[in-house]
Structures are given as structure tokens and as C-alpha cells.
Amino acid sequence: MKNIMLVCVAGMSTSLLVAKMQKVAKEQNIETDIFAISESEVDKIIQNKHVDVLLLGPQVRYLKGAFEVKYKEKNIxxxxxxxxxxxMMNGANVLKQAIDLMR
Known part of the structure; x- marks a missing residue:
């Protein structure tokens, strides 16, 4: 089971993308837990749940550097x-991006 966390401003704009990613994962028999959260919830989730990959929505791309430093020891x-x-809400491509990052 791979845990894929998507982060956006409020966690809502990525919910449709999560649904599309889950559909593709199911079709390809890939066991995943894909979920979207707001940027304010990241610390709490990472402290309480194993995360295999963290994908940022384009609107919060500015967080990438800070998150890389903050979670360096977690190797996420x-x-x-x-x-x-x-x-385009392309769930197949975003799922592929997540899987590629976990390799």
C-alpha cells in the first residue's frame, strides 16, 4: 500500500483529481491510499501517518523548498x-508521476 498525499490551499481543489487517480489505480490494480489535504494539515498528517510521496498543487508550489528542508529526515x-x-485533472499522469517518484 502506497500513501500518496496531495496538498493544495484548502484540500478541496484536488479532490476531483484524487478521485480520478483512485480510479486509475484501481483499474491498474495498484494498492494506494490517495488523499488531498490543505497546506495547514501537512505537519499533523506527516507526524501521524506514513507518506510515500507528497505532491503539491501548482498553486502551492512555493512550499516545495520549505517542505524539502522540513521533511528531509523522512525521505519523502x-x-x-x-x-x-x-x-486537465489527468489522474493517470499524476498517478504515474507519484509512482515514478517512489522508485
């Missing part, structure tokens, strides 16, 4: 979701 890959994939 952190990347910004491709803006086109995010805008």
Missing part, C-alpha cells in the same frame, strides 16, 4: 504536479 519525495495535468 516532494514534487509539484505538472500544471497541465492538474488543470
Amino acid at each position: 519525495p516532494i514534487e509539484v504536479i505538472n500544471m497541465t495535468d492538474y488543470g
